[in-house]
Amino acid sequence: MPVLPVHVLVLGGTTEARRLAESLAGDRHVRVTTSLAGRVSAPRLPPGDVRVGGFGGPDGLAAWVREHGVDALVDATHPFASTMSRNAAEAAAQAHVPLLALRRPGWVAQDGDRWHSAGSLAEAAGLLPALGERVFLTTGRMGLAAFAGAGLDELWFLVRSVDAPEPPCPARMEVLLDRGPFTLEGEREIIRHHRLDVLVTKDSGGDATAPKLTAAREARIPVVVVRRPPVPEGVPVARTPDEAVRWVRRLYAEGSGDAGASG
Template sequence: MSSACVLVLGGTAEARDLAAALDRAGVSVVSSLAGRVARPRLPAGEVRIGGFGGPAGLARWLAERGVAAVVDATHPFAERISASAAQACPAAGVPLLRLERPGWSEAPGDCWHWVDDLSHAAELVPRLGRRVLLTTGRQGLAAFAVVRSAWFLVRCVDPPDPPLPPRHELLLDRGPYLLENELALMDGKQIDLLVTKDSGGAHTQPKLDAARRRGLPVIVVRRPPRLDVPAVSSVAGALSWLRETVHAG
């Protein structure tokens, strides 16, 4: 196997699966985690936690480590590190691939309302519901602090920083989730509106299935614009690209 080092910008299930596959193949893999989750699920291989110091810092790190390729497998809404990688990799002469899971698609029976950002989601809440399951993560919750007409069940992995909605309950939990549990949660808390980001993936899909079952409206925040870098939607596709690009795996 190639001794080339591959940097995986991670934190997602896809990033962990890719790191595991590379590690099994004998490829030197470094996974970079942002450090925003207190107890992250660690991938196989070497793990680096924390930022690089912007595009220039990342470019220097790539050169110092002799990295042969970078796979950006971060969350679809992790805009800062993706933008940094898109600048740093060309500067360092290192190939870059974006591994991004497909977004969710509406199904018959869905009542989705698409918005461009969290502020627009917050503006729409009073028109659609009074008891809201808010699953947009712990960052950006300040956008909902102005909403006084609704009660929020705020679900995230780690405790969020204030400000938070005036009327809320905090639920610290981590997927994957099960449909029956999501239905029980919505019924027990009398949820009449779901707010989420278009994160995609099977681990959190059940909340959308539960909302469809209960006929609930869903506010969905669109993904940020995709950067102009090569992209695949599966770990298999990333492995194929790495084999062709740096003969890794």
Template structure:
């Protein structure tokens, strides 16, 4: 493929990635947003869009060279560990600056009953000690980690699980929805399903934080899965500072 105008590659379909793409388009800075394609109907950012993987770090490095990418922003989900590792390796090989744009994680407040876990498997081991009816908000692809539990589980996902996601818990119900959520809605969900323990990843942000406020008000314990480690690279916690960094490197 021939070279096109030098531009920015934004990895990820997060709200921060979409906001950054919109800001760059408003500044007439060419931007391509790359989405993993795991969600059937994702919210689409402004600017150019590509969907799917790159074929590992080598494939990403070739894509950067072929498209004259001057800066990469890794704005993937805090738990999308594989693409972040590929981005670090590929940008180093291609000599392209890279920035990690990641919202801060959640912090417990007064009245919270949080139990930290390093992995989904660790979270599953904690559940029988904390309750009998759990709300899982950790995504459909990790449901197999809860397959051996003999307790009632409600999984909230954007898309329904399928056979490619692995074995599912026997006593599982699935509800499909997408944030943002309000505290009143989350409180009603806990009440209606008699939820006595909540499981979440430490995703951060405002779109889904209402479940934590509802759990606090209902005195429901929360199992929080810690974020995985990330490659060492420059970091920004918000879009405004990311734009400043980009302007300095373009």
């Protein structure tokens, strides 16, 4: 049985993770620690304890959980951080602590959208030559090597990311350093000014970066949407920070470290 306050480790880096930490930090029954990967310079730090850096795989994470008396683990990483999610599931099983995945809902196509689904960045890159010549690439600075391959040299890319990308990168590109949330008017202007004719995005979900989809629909340009990887099997999922808060509160309300799946 967990000893109050319940120590919750949030694997963070997303808006939802920060909102969860903000909610839990005001609860006297909970001690919250947020872990950040450290891949983004000058991250926005949430309230509560914060650690930065990797754990060294699932064994290292499990060891940290045991050493620091963690009672529950919340995977609130980016929907595409599949390696970290697998590590969290394995570590939670090793350390015998409950695990919850906090995942914002994915985007849904609307009337007028010209979406093309891709299972990976490499698949997305393969679709581009038939769709356009001037690409708005909004998949982040990781994984740009997929767009640096043969057959893509004639394409021009506008790459938007929080931090500057490192090689390998597309042969012809311009980098736009920016951090969301983005406005619809701003996205319209980017598409117009750079004469972009195709958008590539991951299905990250949420409102902060969704205006680009509306701008693409208005401009009638195709959008390549990379599907998100599934949550590890058997891990309950919360769709909002509020659902995750209720899951955590059941831990101490029931006096048990075993919380059932959240809606």
